[in-house]
């Protein structure tokens with residue numbers, strides 16, 4: 166029940182980002198390639214004040230699974246990336262989402278990606294999910310030291 170809805174929703178977000186988003190800069194394309202994205206030319210990026218989330222029970226469900234409020238800095242919808250404007254100067258957010266794109270590619274699309282993602286979420290939790298750990302590790306070299 167969750168999976169078909171989530172797949173449909175993510176597909177819609179990707180459609181929007183591919184239409185309204187911007188292409189990666191050549192530097193960003195190098196970052197994407199370095200974390201394993203194959204088709205870096207296909208990626209589009211859309212900066213928004215807030216990441217849209219599905220307004221329904223799924224939102225609350227997922228938020229509860231994540232064990233945290235919905236303060237998301239970015240989201241990857243297959244080849245589309247949302248990044249919140251506030252995080253624009255923090256490349257690690259972008260690179261984290263690029264690592265998820267590489268996972269979409271590896272797993273073969275939205276549905277298999279979400280299937281695996283939700284399974285890990287339920288069994289391992291957000292902090293220990295293998296897919297999240299991988300994305301977090303990929304972004305470490307891009308972490309900016311905190312502002313003083």
Ligand SMILES: [Zn+2]
Pocket residue numbers: 261265297300
């Ligand atoms: Zn992530």
